[in-house]
Amino acid sequence: MSAPDVPADCPVYDIDLYGDEVLQDPYLHYRVLRERGAVVWLPRNRLYVLSRFDDVRTALRNTAVFSSAHGVAANDAVNEMSRGTTLASDAPLHDRLRAIVAAPMLPRALADIKPQIEAEANRLVDDLLVRGQFDAVTDLAQHLPLTIVSKLVGLEDYGRGSMLRWAAATFDVLGTMNQRGCAGMAHVLEMRAYLDEGTIRDRLRPGSWGRRIFEAADRGEVEPQRCPVLMRDYLGPSLDTTIFATASLMLLFGRHQDQWDLVRGDPGLIPNAINEVLRLESPVRGFTRFVTADVAVGGVTIPAASRVLLLYASANRDERKWQDADRFDVRRRANDHLGFGNGPHMCAGLHLARLEMAALLQALVRKVRRFEIGEPVFALNNVLRGLASLPMRVLS
Template identity: 80%
Template sequence: MISPEAGCPVYDVDLYDDDVLSDPYPHYRALRDLGAVVWLPRNGLFALARFDDVRAALRAPGLFSSAQGVAANDHVNEMSRGTTLASDAPLHDRLRAIIAAPLLPRALEEIGPQIRAEARQLVDDLVDRREFDAVTDLAQHLPLTIVSKLVGLEDYGRGSMLRWASATFNVLGTMNPRGCAALSDVHEMRSYLGGPAIRERLRPGSWGDRIFAAADRGEVEAERCPVLMRDYLGPSLDTTIFATANLIMLFGRNPGQWDLVREDPALIPGAINEALRVESPIRGFTRHLTAAAKIGDVTIPAGSRVLLLYASANRDERKWHDPERFDVRRRASDHLGFGNGVHMCAGLHLARLEMTALLEVLAERVVRFEIGTPVLALNNVLRGLASLPVRVS
């Protein structure tokens, strides 16, 4: 089939369908095999699924713009304009500088001991139990305990953070029933964070409080403060939680790889990169083309919306040898699990810190992960687990 829009291959499958979300990798391979650019008529999107093309697009924000939104639907793109995620320079740079300040490596050194101590206590408790859920008992603990305190949200906000974070990503897909249902949670989050009493609810000196302090100094408009607070939820919660649980699942399925990490904990950073490559928490976002772009043999028209599939790029056979194999010795630091370019995940250093702290203690205490049947958390944009029973020895 040939698309009349650009003369490129067509893949007549809804990438946001439940069956596709449950097992996306055969579809990603099909897209990569079809060509550098593929038209998705069910979604009204052009798709880039190969590593080099996705990375090049992420590094060309002037052409592959975020200012018109990064969702796969017009409604959310319209309502999200002007956020850190849905903006280009210079606005993006100004907003990101504010939210990224406490997430930089030097700033995180202050909370490193707290995170490592919390990780040790958590792992000791779970290992003593022998059986636990790698999602709800292990992966969720540090982000919910540490991040909620750092952001400064009170109990009500903390109790809602997971639901809000999941909804934030669901609405960035198509407006299928899952995306539509998530809109009410997104509006609830906006109402809470944008309410007149939010500043009084924040712990003094917290990340949220610092945003309002930046507005007091004239560094950002006061009306943008609730928007910036939302930026701490998704990047600090679901993505880290899913990545952590995926690590346990991969080590359970590949005990020889866990043996390597136990014997040499210096492999932990590489293991984290490899897990983010093999099971990328973020499937991908869209971009708006500001001008016509030729990719391979296809010229995509200006004004088109293009889906950049990070998770497919991370398994591209053109980039990686035996890409579906989990190998902690692989040099995978250039994976796209955190994105790339100016919109690279601002919370990546915090995520690495949390995962490293957990793996360091697990490597001391656990010889084997015996995993049960994983339960997938269906989300339009994220891929991760809702549950993973584990028995350790």
């Protein structure tokens, strides 16, 4: 990845932000970035990074300068191959594509499936109470996305069975082309080949979200060749982000029983709890942007044609924005967090994610008195932050 000359007054932090050590425990490094300056140069990744709340939010809203049209990955190969997708586009193309993908995930549309999601959440919690011990990731957090949402997308068994693998790879390749990124590319190419098959439309369930994309093409709302591309938007964002946030909630409530007691005593705090976990343990660490013109941030001028990482996960712990920023507090008003991004590219599936998480918490509040957790194992992904495993025991 080429880069213009780095301004002499720009602070430098010599770490690999996509290395194993940082991924295992990133928050000290995020704090260092925030303390070094509003803009920091990462020589190992050849990226500028914005890590403070106000700067990241401002950049997300300024799409004319911080453009997505040149891709949002930290490597040139994926940025080139992803151009023209919902994630890697600006208005007006982005708005047209997003309207099609987001339609079944808007609140009015989700109202039809809300009873189904709530019923499945109750059934799941009842089953977990009988079992007593389980894994909070594979047995709890993955359940709703894999049993309900994946079917709504309309894929046949092979497609649904591959979604988690494809989703993880999709985010890995949006980082650097390290070992994880290179390994993920094979899975991404497999996903592309599966969706690009000429028979994919016929194999989608009638009435499904995937079939609706092709019907939008029939109405002239989108070019037919873009339909497989839009299908990919359902195979990543609808899964891992919600799964990781849900598992992180279980970890935090297991570590902070007093916070669970507050939510049990006042279920009206459930939306606060969801916002707080998205702030404190943001599932998406951040995406990059291409700078279209020289832009000054905090006294440093970032040259045009630079690649800038907008670090949501650091912004969400910025001491300038949040009091006692590293503390989990379900009474905190954190509705303006950046866990779903911000601006035109704000996560299209945010309403679905909130619905799934709220349904689970409502069922747990009614039936679970206490969580006891074992040792968490964190997944290593270039762009995502979340758990691979968390042994758990629930007490009613």
